[in-house]
Amino acid sequence: MTTSVITNVDTTGLSRPGWFSRALAGNALPVLIVSIAIIIVWYAATIYMNATMQVDQFERAEQEWSYGELVAGTMSQERPLLPAPHQVIAEMTKTIFGKKITSKRSLVYHSWVTLSSTLLGFAAGGLLGVLLATGIVHSKALEKSLLPWIISSQTIPILAIAPMVIVVLGAVGFKGLVPKAMISMYLGFFPVAISMVKGLRSPDVLQMDLLRTYNASRIQVFGLLRWPSSMPFLFASLKIAVAISLIGSIVGELPTGAQAGLGARLLAGSYYGQTIQIWSALFMAAFLSACLVGLIGVVERIVLHRMGARQ
Template structure:
């Protein structure tokens, strides 16, 4: 009975959504790839029917929209069949991007928490810094990423750090906002109770504000880790990088290899899901240790 309920409540909805996506995907494969087949037939002076065109739309070498089986085959070839040290391996490229992602995420987390603590405990920082933190996110990352790369290259900083700083730029904002909300979440009655105990500012922070902010922090971290990955990929685009998922997207775009592009996109999506899942597990364990009910 429990297994039936789990399948009905958790597995079946996911399978339904996946099936719907696959149906829509296959329909658009035919719609987008069929014009090329009709054009080829017209150039050859050979009349063709829809039933003759249909199977060809799923087997084009450079389709407008790859079929699901083509993307799966490319993922298998570039993750399983290729050694991970090969520059054609998506595992190799994912590791390059992951390195910048984790470094940028770590810097962004520390920076976000420090800024949030300052904003909550200092009225001047709250009034002066918070508007600038919000305004910083109105600048498109595609515009600022090349500037960061060029400026850092001009002073001799290349490699991993420039991409990590782009990830930091994107990831620190949700952490700042979430932590400010979390640190301010204790009710006034709880703060008054701490004062009646003659608690110091540090004791109020560590025994009340910090524990209360944990749900907000981990929610922000889930957003930040995913957006850090986006920042690392974007950071690879203006540099003409030869390694990383961004490099795979670039090379696929240059040579019209749409299957390669989609495989890299799915690899990035899978990597993001794994990272968010890891943060989610850490969230569960921390709340469990704090005595929260499952």
């Protein structure tokens, strides 16, 4: 009972300090420091990497230059080796808010193309992973026959498989969303399958024996014990799965000849040396990934809370 008393005290919030001192006491300060450090390093790298090209540019124009002009110049090139953070932000603002979302120049449009196949592949991969794990947990034969294939499937570089999947599925009439989702699924099912095998086996001997004394069926053991016990494993693996599903979709977009999607933006950007476009697409991908992982984290908290987890 003491634990619940302590939680009660925590949630009353009667003597809460102000947000600023709370931020200092919590994680905010370290996070802020690290972020600032990264931005400083980035700007320094921008100057360092673009300097040679900027000097060339000045000399070709036979222009006198000061160091101040050099630094300013490294941050305003059209196709820099490394764009400065504010250039990426400007490009993202332009392509996210400045274009109609149906436009091929809109980053929102391309994000949606990638996101839709990510979600489809993630859902299919998650389902496949759970089904495989369920089979493996219930049958020794399935474990022996499936597990080696599941593991060896992930030893093949996805970059080698992706073009084949796209081409083969394209030949039988599947184009666009489905082939990319297949690649997402191919990557996404793995962590779910492996983690759920462990999760579905996580009930202890007593918990299993208990249902045995009730003469419970295998389906009941699954529904009443194995499945609820595996929830923490499921959510942990879904977070990994959704992030690599996104990678799978982007990789799947690379061999399609750069039609649409964040992968296409990356590819087109590298064809034409549009580094700012590449970085914008990268940041968009990272942002999407963070949102998806965060979303699963929220669902996880709600589900585990309803399952009585300690806060």
